[in-house]
Amino acid sequence: MMRLFQGGKDSPVAARAAILLVGLALLVLPFALAQAGTAWVRITNLAILFALLALGLNIVVGFAGLLDLGYIAFYGVGAYCYALLASPHFGLHLPFWVILPIGAALACLFGVLLGAPTLKLRGDYLAIVTLGFGEIIRILLNNLAQPINITNGPQGITLIDPFRIAGFDFSKPERWFGLMVSGPIKYYYLLLVVLIVVMVVNVRLQDSRIGRAWVAIREDETAAQAMGINTRNVKLLAFAMGASFGGIAGGMFAAMQSFISPESFVLVESIMVLAMVVLGGMGNIWGVVLGAVLLSFVPELLRYTVEPMQKAIFGRTLVDPEVIRMLLFGLALVLMMLYRPAGLWPSRTRRRELAPAKR
């Protein structure tokens, strides 16, 4: 666990205190946010979900170096798997701890389905195929309403069950120790636990034999093979693992929102997750989480500040806030890539690569 915190190497006491402080802050955070409005708790939850997605994609892109532009499809597979097995649509109401593993396994299967035919492709060619794959899934979700209604088409699926376990319902507000705990706050804690578990799994993966094999493949596939690495299996594993994380995140998304439609799984979302990985620092677990949190929050902050600011300065709304929001967002990305090309919190390898050589 200590290895998660890179800064802790010099002074274990300070590191422990820092962990404790951060932990406490994370525990009280949702209540503080709730003061500003439950919307902010929801935004935080989405940020954590995106962090999960970004961590999954980081396995494929950051660790193994396989550019995947259709990653959101696995999120969609997980979400629809949950929605179909826990909603009135088919009248099925399986418990979440049954569906989430099914969703992860299904996404994993789709990951292998995408990975197998693309084993020989690299770089831009792989990107095009994965992009196509993402679109296929989205179009399927949109059109599998006829002749048998499976996905309910563009209308999406409503009234999806929340997470329930032994009478404990994640969507209902409750009073704990005199504190009002809303549904989003409950989900927040669940998501936080899942995030920590996924991060630990990622750190362990990175330091494992498989992690080393991924690094070798990313650097030079032919040489990796000469080192005795079965590149085919190891690449498939990257796709499968990345996809499973996406599938789990999708299932949680469906339960939290209680409504999903194909619109949530469009190409822009794939690009957004990729931007989180790249901006945060490809290959670095902490960087990726930071990227996801920032890219989830900044647009929302802009949403709440751009319009009032215009009103205050010009007396009226001159430009649609949505337009300015994306403009500023794009500008921020360009600046980032100019001044911190390895990401906000780059991995060791990428930092070395982009820094001037030490002699």
Place this chain on the structure above:
Amino acid sequence: MALLEVRDLKVGYGGIAAVRGIGFEVAQGELVALIGANGAGKTTTLKALAGMLVPSGGSVHFDGKSITRTPSHQLIRQGVALVPEGRGVFTRLTVEENLSMGAYIRDDRAGVRADLERMFGLFPRLKERRAQVAGTLSGGEQQMLAIGRALMSRPRLLLLDEPSMGLAPLMVQKIFEVIQGVSKEGMTILLVEQNARLALEVASRGYVMESGEITLADDSAALLASPQVRQAYLGE
């Protein structure tokens, strides 16, 4: 019986034959050179031996067992290590990380650590630069690293593909000294090389390849003296 036995090997690229039924062998502890001009089929031969190309005919036996169609990632477990053409070091990893990657198939940590130090003894240049990223090394240092990395798997046969390629003449000399040193320690080596003179100077025997066929096979000294070789490859 020889450690490596190649019989009637044929390799093609989509119907075009690049290697047309060649045969040769490398005995335990020998350093054998396979020389020839550009496009003669040397690298294709080596790629087929290393399991990176599937031969269309013939057989390859290593230590009595057929490795004709063994994929490259399994070959290294049987003791055949390849130093690829163009070196193929992991440019963004450090020298030390590159070397440990060479020991990917091994799980005896203590042995790997000992071998790491052995490599640093063999290549003092690499020791000086052990924490440096491989991409910042000179071509010759990268070649040393590639050889060291291949040795880290404790192979019984080392396949070297054009180790002199793209190197400054002084560095080429140095690399060949290294190869000779490794050979003197008892390593069996198949050296594929365009620089015929240097290759034959370090090797005990040599094969000359021309348009996918072996046209000459003899002791290095005899090849170096043969008028055919002198004219075609030594520029005399």
